Amino acid sequence: VNPNLRRTKPIILIVDDTVENLRVLSTALSNQGYDVRGVVNGQMALRAAQAEPPHLILLDIRMPGMDGYDVCRQLKQSEHTQDIPVVFLSALGDSLDKVQAFAVGGVDYITKPFQLDEVLVRVKNHLAIRAAQDAVRDLNQTLEQQVQERTFELAQTNQALRQEIEDRKRTEEALRQSEARYRLMADNISDLVSLHHKDGQFIYVSPSYQRLLGYSTDELIGKSLYALIHPEDTSQVQVHVNTGLTQIDLVQASYRIRHAAGHYLWVETLARPIINPCQSAEQFQAVSRDITRRVRAEAQLRHQALYDDLTQLPNRTLFMDRVNYALQKGQPGHAFAVLLIDLDRFKLVNDSLGHHSGDHLLISVANLLRQCLRPVDTLARWGGDEFSLLLPDLDDITDAIDVAITIQNQLSQAISLDEHTVVVSASIGLVWSAAHYHSATEILRDADIAMYRAKGQGRDRYEIFDPEMHREILHRLNLEHELRQSIEHQQLQVYFQPLINLKTGEIVGFESLSRWCHPDHGMISPETFIAIAEETGLIVAIGEWVLWETCRQLKQWQEQFPALRLLASINVASRQLQQSSFVTTIDEVLNATGITADCLQLEITESALIEDTDYTSQVLASLRQRQVRLSLDDFGTGYSSLSYLQRFPVNSLKIDKSFVGRVQPSLNSQEEAMGIIRAIVGLAQAMNLTVVPEGIETYHQFTVLRQIGCQVGQGYYFSRPLPADDITTHLRQGWRFQVHQPKNLGN
Numbered sequence: 001v002n003p004n005l006r007r008t009k010p011i012i013l014i015v016d017d018t019v020e021n022l023r024v025l026s027t028a029l030s031n032q033g034y035d036v037r038g039v040v041n042g043q044m045a046l047r048a049a050q051a052e053p054p055h056l057i058l059l060d061i062r063m064p065g066m067d068g069y070d071v072c073r074q075l076k077q078s079e080h081t082q083d084i085p086v087v088f089l090s091a092l093g094d095s096l097d098k099v100q101a102f103a104v105g106g107v108d109y110i111t112k113p114f115q116l117d118e119v120l121v122r123v124k125n126h127l128a129i130r131a132a133q134d135a136v137r138d139l140n141q142t143l144e145q146q147v148q149e150r151t152f153e154l155a156q157t158n159q160a161l162r163q164e165i166e167d168r169k170r171t172e173e174a175l176r177q178s179e180a181r182y183r184l185m186a187d188n189i190s191d192l193v194s195l196h197h198k199d200g201q202f203i204y205v206s207p208s209y210q211r212l213l214g215y216s217t218d219e220l221i222g223k224s225l226y227a228l229i230h231p232e233d234t235s236q237v238q239v240h241v242n243t244g245l246t247q248i249d250l251v252q253a254s255y256r257i258r259h260a261a262g263h264y265l266w267v268e269t270l271a272r273p274i275i276n277p278c279q280s281a282e283q284f285q286a287v288s289r290d291i292t293r294r295v296r297a298e299a300q301l302r303h304q305a306l307y308d309d310l311t312q313l314p315n316r317t318l319f320m321d322r323v324n325y326a327l328q329k330g331q332p333g334h335a336f337a338v339l340l341i342d343l344d345r346f347k348l349v350n351d352s353l354g355h356h357s358g359d360h361l362l363i364s365v366a367n368l369l370r371q372c373l374r375p376v377d378t379l380a381r382w383g384g385d386e387f388s389l390l391l392p393d394l395d396d397i398t399d400a401i402d403v404a405i406t407i408q409n410q411l412s413q414a415i416s417l418d419e420h421t422v423v424v425s426a427s428i429g430l431v432w433s434a435a436h437y438h439s440a441t442e443i444l445r446d447a448d449i450a451m452y453r454a455k456g457q458g459r460d461r462y463e464i465f466d467p468e469m470h471r472e473i474l475h476r477l478n479l480e481h482e483l484r485q486s487i488e489h490q491q492l493q494v495y496f497q498p499l500i501n502l503k504t505g506e507i508v509g510f511e512s513l514s515r516w517c518h519p520d521h522g523m524i525s526p527e528t529f530i531a532i533a534e535e536t537g538l539i540v541a542i543g544e545w546v547l548w549e550t551c552r553q554l555k556q557w558q559e560q561f562p563a564l565r566l567l568a569s570i571n572v573a574s575r576q577l578q579q580s581s582f583v584t585t586i587d588e589v590l591n592a593t594g595i596t597a598d599c600l601q602l603e604i605t606e607s608a609l610i611e612d613t614d615y616t617s618q619v620l621a622s623l624r625q626r627q628v629r630l631s632l633d634d635f636g637t638g639y640s641s642l643s644y645l646q647r648f649p650v651n652s653l654k655i656d657k658s659f660v661g662r663v664q665p666s667l668n669s670q671e672e673a674m675g676i677i678r679a680i681v682g683l684a685q686a687m688n689l690t691v692v693p694e695g696i697e698t699y700h701q702f703t704v705l706r707q708i709g710c711q712v713g714q715g716y717y718f719s720r721p722l723p724a725d726d727i728t729t730h731l732r733q734g735w736r737f738q739v740h741q742p743k744n745l746g747n
């Protein structure tokens with residue numbers, strides 16, 4: 001914008017080399033109120049225009065030096081002066097080149113001499129045009145600036161919008177990703193995730209429902225959760241969920257849920273109410289986990305804790321529980337019985353046919369027993385080969401006895417095991433519920449006592465417990481205690497009973513028989529205490545002691561009476577034979593006492609031989625190798641006597657005194673007994689065995705047995721068992737028995 005325009009007076013520059021012209025024009029224009037400047041040549045005009053650009057230039061064409069055209073051309077070339085309107089002045093008659101005047105940038109021309117009015121009008125017009133041009137230019141500039149400002153504003157708004165769009169896009173992407181993550185989780189989680197309306201309707205289900213339960217999402221949405229729950233569990237779950245919803249609390253429940261195929265799975269569910277703005281819960285979400293395997297494993301563990309693996313019968317723990325329960329109910333009308341059933345000689349089957357057959361037998365017996373029961377009865381595996389039976393709600397003890405008899409009949413059936421067939425029997429102890437019982441333990445203790453009584457009475461029978469049995473047991477326990485002490489206090493003694501050569505009457509040796517000199521009860525018979533010692537294992541200590549005592553004593557007698565060649569015969573219990581140290585002990589004793597092995601005879605009963613056949617025969621073989629003599633004691637009272645004679649390397653047989661006792665002329669059974677003895681002797685001779693009858697009490701028995709062919713004998717007829725000192729006295733006196741006269745003249 002030209003600042004001069006703002007001035008009130010427009011500036012007009014007159015360029016003319018004719019001073020008169022300058023004066024006339026200046027005066028006229030000044031009078032019109034213009035600010036007039038005048039110069040006389042082109043150089044000055046250019047300088048003046050540069051210094052302060054005028055609003056209009058009146059420019060003479062013909063001037064010395066630089067003419068008007070050149071001045072105008074130069075004005076138009078300068079940025080500063082190019083917009084100034086130039087009006088040419090030309091003298092009349094000058095050949096005015098109008099075309100050139102306009103070509104160099106002029107806007108008009110005036111010819112001299114001047115018509116002043118015309119000059120003024122033209123000046124005024126050009127100034128007006130110039131002013132209008134400036135105004136238009138100014139307006140344009142303002143407009144352009146406004147446009148620029150608006151454009152800038154728009155660009156800023158645009159930028160802001162673009163930023164916002166960018167931000168939104170980013171948020172949306174983040175949302176999309178997080179949703180995708182959650183979907184991925186929900187899709188792949190093995191747990192069942194669901195959203196429910198508070199009445200149980202499914203609103204959302206995770207795809208795991210399809211995988212785990214076989215239902216598609218469509219099938220479930222809108223359906224009630226409770227429709228899938230096992231009828232027995234529904235109300236429990238409903239109560240839980242409703243409590244959770246009202247109390248706005250997390251709930252946990254385990255229940256069965258139906259698979260599309262119809263079966264049920266166990267699940268454990270955690271349900272969480274969803275709270276709406278009104279602080280109430282209209283929905284709940286649930287996360288459920290399949291716990292079927294865990295539940296099954298727990299059930300199996302429970303089963304294993306209470307049931308026997310082999311027979312699937314209740315075990316001891318469960319049985320005791322039931323008996324205790326029966327005991328608590330114990331009112332009139334609720335009498336009950338407990339039976340303890342022990343298989344006879346089960347060990348024999350186990351040892352000879354193997355454990356597999358043993359197991360098989362137990363299963364078969366369990367099945368046979370099951371058939372004798374009412375639904376309310378409890379049959380249990382008590383342990384090993386023992387079964388226990390609880391018969392509740394009985395009227396009378398005869399009902400229980402009937403069951404015991406039924407069981408015995410049932411068991412008498414042959415049972416086939418793989419290739420073998422066996423017949424079993426059982427010894428049964430029966431206890432009738434009585435007021436004085438306080439615990440199942442007491443009842444079972446008494447059933448055990450009665451069962452042992454049944455075994456003692458010859459097996460395959462039942463015994464009803466009575467308190468007398470209990471007293472006997474206590475007595476035995478007491479005896480056992482005292483027997484232990486008697487060993488410590490050396491109250492045991494060895495007595496010796498001579499073995500006689502029946503042909504010559506000479507003493508060939510002695511059988512050692514132990515005696516218990518009880519400080520209060522006097523002499524206690526081995527018949528009483530040996531059985532207890534065997535049961536408790538005390539027999540091992542007693543037996544070893546007898547061995548030492550006997551061999552020491554024998555050595556003494558052998559040295560005192562070298563002519564006699566005496567022999568010691570010692571009873572050995574099966575428990576001793578089973579001892580792995582037995583043979584070593586024998587070696588030690590022989591070594592220490594200096595007795596030769598062939599002077600030692602061990603008496604073994606048949607029952608010892610059947611216990612563990614393989615091991616026993618090894619032990620006996622090594623004893624025979626050492627020249628120790630072996631004698632089969634109580635022969636004839638056992639089971640299958642003859643087979644043992646072949647299997648075991650014995651030197652002699654002792655015929656049991658029960659046979660010898662029947663050799664009496666007054667008895668009808670004498671012939672039968674003699675027949676048996678004859679048969680035994682015949683057999684023994686064939687096998688080169690010595691036969692030794694024991695319990696010879698009469699001259700008749702002595703002569704008969706000698707006649708039959710027995711070489712050696714033993715019995716009160718010759719001598720009772722005596723203490724060592726008495727024997728020594730007799731031997732000193734030349735002890736010998738007359739064999740040809742009915743009276744024992746020996747001493």
Ligand code: C2E
Binds near residue numbers: 513695696697
């Ligand atoms: P056993 O080995 O058959 O011993 C013979 C038993 O018959 C002895 O009884 C003896 O006193 C008795 N006796 C001998 N002659 C006659 C007679 O003419 N008439 C009658 N009625 N009896 C006669 P005892 O000493 O009471 O021993 C009983 C059983 O105890 C023995 O029978 C034996 O099996 C066992 N025994 C004794 N001492 C021991 C021992 O130290 N160790 C072992 N393991 N058992 C022993």
Ligand code: MG
Binds near residue numbers: 511571603633
């Ligand atoms: Mg004996």
Ligand code: MG
Binds near residue numbers: 633634654656657694
């Ligand atoms: Mg005997």
